[in-house]
Structures are given as C-alpha cells and as structure tokens.
Amino acid sequence: MSNTSSAGADDIEGSISLGPTRRPSGVWHIGSRDLPAPQDVSDELRASIVATPQPDLSSEPAVPADEQALRALVAEADAMATERLHALRDRVGATVTPDVIDGVGVFHVTPATIDPRHEDHLFVYVHGGAFVLNAGKAGAIEALVIAHRCGIRAISVDYRMAPDHPLPTPADDVTAVYRHIVSERPAATTALGGSSGGGNLSTIAVQRAVEEGTDVPGALYLGTPGNEMSEEGDTLYINRGIDRSIPRHEDFVNAVRFHADGRELNDPLVSPIYGSFEGFPPTFLVTGTRDLLLSATARTQTKIRQAGGIADLLVLEGIGHGDYGNPLNSPESRFTYSQLNKFLLHHLA
C-alpha cells in the first residue's frame, strides 16, 4: 500500500487495542490444524467439498516444467474442457460460433434468450488457464455461463498462448480484439473480463487502454484474478493446501514461467498488480475464504479504490480459486453470476 495517499492531515497515533509488543519476527511458523467442511454454505457446495480429496502437498506440481509433458497435459485437459463446453452449450441452447477479429480468433457466444436490458450490451470474455490451457472452444465455458445466466451476448477471445506464444502475445491479442470492438460500438455498453489468468489479461488490457487513451469498458469482471504470479501475498501461504482448485503456487508457476519467457514474475507484464490502477472502470471481483488468490483479489480491490475507482468485492464462504464454477449448479455459483449481472446492469450504459 505504498502509494496510499493520506485522507488529509491526520495526527492520530497509537492503536485501538494492541498493547506493547515483545519478540520481533518477520516469518511466522504456523502449526497444523484441522479444517472442517464449512456448514454455512449450500448443500451442493458442501457435498462437493466433502467429496473432494484433500490436496496432497507431497504430489508433483499440477503443471509440469517439462515442455512435452506440459503439451500433453494441455491437450488432454483442453479436449475434456471442449466436451464440457459442447454439453453445456447443447443443454442451454446457446450457440458458439468461431470468427476472427483483427487477426485474432474469437467465439461469438449467444444465449438462447437475450435479456432485453442487455440488448445493446456485449461481454468481451477472456478465459483463464494459467496462460497455457483452454485454447479454442475450451476457453468459452465461463463465457457461456455468463451469457446464459445474464442473458447477454459474449465474445470469447481465443488468444494465442505459451509455450508457442509467450507474453506479450496473449495481452496483445486481447487488446487487439477489445480495441477493434470499441472502435465499432460504445465502450460504455461493453463489459470486459474473466477469471484467473483471464483476470490477469483483462487487467493488463485495461492498463493498456488507459495508457493508450482507448476508452475503458463500461464494467470490468475480475474473478479471482491471477494478478500476482510471484510468491507474494498472505493467502498464498495461508491457504496453501486448503484451496482445492489450486493448492499451491508450485501448481501453476511452471505454466507462468512458459508465459513469462524469462521475465521476473513480479514484472507488471506478468503480475499486473504491480502496474497502474488509475482510470479503471467499475470492477466486480469475486473470491472466497479458501482461495489461494484471495490476497491477489483483495489487493486488486484496494489498488483500484486507492486510485479512486469503484471495486465491488464479493467474498464467498468455502470457495477456493474459481470455485464459483464448481459445481455450476450450486446456489453459490448462481449467486455469483446474479451478483455479476446486477453489477453489469447497474454500470453498463
């Protein structure tokens, strides 16, 4: 919070409650503890948590450092995600149509029913997947969820990724599509955003728009954004082994290294939390008590607000990284997207 400006002259010292301190230490060793499944969550989420094996911290990292092994993992995961996309699309009667905008692949995602209030709105969606996963239609799953649940048209950006296309290509692709779209329609009626790595790239796209003088979107969605990729942030340590989606930094850092292409992980091009948050549009953020990236999300909220912006943060009990999509039929998942929709309806012109 080094850039915090004071709220004006303020000569308050001391503390509300803490007394004198004794033995200084920078690093605390936190002992083991038992963590019960949360009670004050839906039956669906609780059942899902109880049915999830506890993360095994002695296992190999989820994403391997070896390029061939990474490619094999990505191919398998993307094929499964594409199947989920097809099943979901058919279930909700949406269409997912490929196109190319300014040389970048995209998918038009059109729900069965457009809410009349969203008739003139468009959601530009940026998928997650640690900058290596979810190429092609695999990347359109959350775009489909948003389109269906909010009744809004979406365009999912199929940006190029590592290992073949490390940074800045992914952000370049997102920016190219966004810039093209807002050259043809009002930015104020256009939303931008995504989860995890998609939150990272959406944040960078807005930072670039502000820098270049391109209009920022009418609303920004950052679902547990991967805005910090280095080993910094309280919950990276606190929620280690507790987040069932990404239990450890090691589980995604190999993917990020392919993307970073030799840059330090705290470079603003890798971790946009170290970039500027001036001029950000109204932003909706969501995270949960078990999220490894709760700190990355909360720090993003703070930085947007420090710069004078609107940053609405929803924190859900029992929710790990992206768990508002796991399972999709949980009340928590419906609640998250209904809150996102409320935010879009309020802020989009």
Place this chain on the structure above:
Amino acid sequence: MSNTSSAGADDIEGSISLGPTRRPSGVWHIGSRDLPAPQDVSDELRASIVATPQPDLSSEPAVPADEQALRALVAEADAMATERLHALRDRVGATVTPDVIDGVGVFHVTPATIDPRHEDHLFVYVHGGAFVLNAGKAGAIEALVIAHRCGIRAISVDYRMAPDHPLPTPADDVTAVYRHIVSERPAATTALGGSSGGGNLSTIAVQRAVEEGTDVPGALYLGTPGNEMSEEGDTLYINRGIDRSIPRHEDFVNAVRFHADGRELNDPLVSPIYGSFEGFPPTFLVTGTRDLLLSATARTQTKIRQAGGIADLLVLEGIGHGDYGNPLNSPESRFTYSQLNKFLLHHLA
C-alpha cells in the same frame, strides 16, 4: 447459504474446471507452513506486524473463564483504554461528553471540525470488546477515530455488559438509544455501527428495528463483526494462530459465555448471522486476510446481498481482527476510514 433463491430457472450442471473426485473427507488436516510478513502493505503496517510476537497457541486463553479473574482483566484493560481515549481526544481536540438517553449512558463525541457535508448527520457508535470490555469512555475510542477522520458527530453507546448484565441487556440498551434518537431525527441521516462485538450488537439492533418497524439507519458500519460466536466458519480454523488480535476462538469464548448466559452460541441473540437480514440498510464491512472473523464478515455480506441489500466489503492485505486500528497512523487505517466516510457520504441522506 441454505436460503439462497435461485437466479431463476437455471439448468446448468457440471463444473468449470474440477475433474472427478477420489477420497471423500469432511475434515482436512492442514499441515504446518511458514507465513512471511506481507510485502504489499504500508511500511507502518509491515513494521507493526514484524514487531508483533507470533501468537502463542500454548498460552492460556486471553479471556479467563473465572469471573473474578475476568473482572480483574477488564478493570485493567478498561483503565488502559480510557488513558488511550484521553490522549487521543486531547491530541485531536475533540470533546467526549457523558449523557444519558432513555436511561442508557452515552458519550457525545464531537470532533474539532465538522465536515459541512456531515452537518446534518450523526453516527451512533456501538463499541466492541467481546461484551465485557470497554465500559465507560474506554468504549469511545473508535467513535473518536470515526468522528475525527470523517468530521462527523458521534454518540457512543455505553451499554451495560456481562457478567452483571448478560444478553439481552446490551442489545436492549443499544436499541433503546437508537430508537430514541431516530424518534427525534431522520433515520436516513443517522449511521449506526461498530467493530467486533459492536458489529454484533449493531446487527441485532437493525434486525430488531426491521422486526418492530422502526426506521433502519441510513447506513450501517460493521467492522469485522462478531456475528458468529460459535465454532463455525472457515477462517476460524484457517486463520487460527495467524490473527494477531484474536488468535483463537478460545481467546474470546469465555467472555461470550458470560454474555450468552446459558444460551447456545449459535442462538441468533448470540450470533446474529443466524437471524434475518431482510430490510438491512446499505452496509459497509471491513476485514482482512489474517482476520479470524473474515468468514463471519464475508457471510454477513452474502446474507445481506441474498436479501437484496447493499453490502460493500473491503478486504485488506495483512489485516487481522480490527487491525485497521493497529496502528492508527497506518495508511491502511486512514484508508479504511476514508472508505467508510465515502460510503457514509454516499448513503446518508
């Protein structure tokens, strides 16, 4: 989240990312880990965290179960807090004047300068202290901070407390004062709230106002509210030994038992998270990544929003229970109260 209403017909199933699961378990055993002091916080907060001894979980509970020992602890702590109040009052040139409203002791807290935008506003403040601490002027410290930093007049309620006056007396006293005040001035220009136990009693006061048909305040402030006093909630387990203000449930539960007077700790009169959140006014909540009551705070946000209300949650990196007051001269502390003030200015009539 059992009362969540669906956002309408929604036939989405499956999950965005999680694959099949293997070994079911309700309780996870979380291993030990190292927690560094956070980097992305102000120098002042970081220095304060580094200078704080790590909580010792082998120590006796902070609040004893023995009544005489409790009374001795309270007497000493309140005397120290009263000294802090006096020093702070003199430093900022405010006045703290005792009065009685409807039979209940209060303090009028008047800052040196009233912001003209708050000329017609009043903040009814409810102090924390686990329902046993901060009687008398000792309870007016945060009221003074709010009055000074926001430039708003405040009335701090000196409600009676356990062991002599267990529930429902504290909530009765707060309700009596609030009811009297809004019989004489518009509720829409009146804010209500406090931190910790004060958040608990403020929540109950609003629940009663809604039930009785009394106008709710124009804005509600719930700083890391003690809305859950039983052993439920993720962060009660996750942040055990990590929150430097209240490291463990054991550290406050003895005080709560004096207050609860034999009731179960999940009774809505003890833990208002189990009460109704219908009809709540716009509410500003604050917590942090190290807060033992992060879950209690986040669950309160969710319940207010599920009921259709406005609940603005600020989550600060590195902040434990009430740490936005520790130290008071940190940028995080100034930021918290400037955000509260922005909220008050927006929502008070």
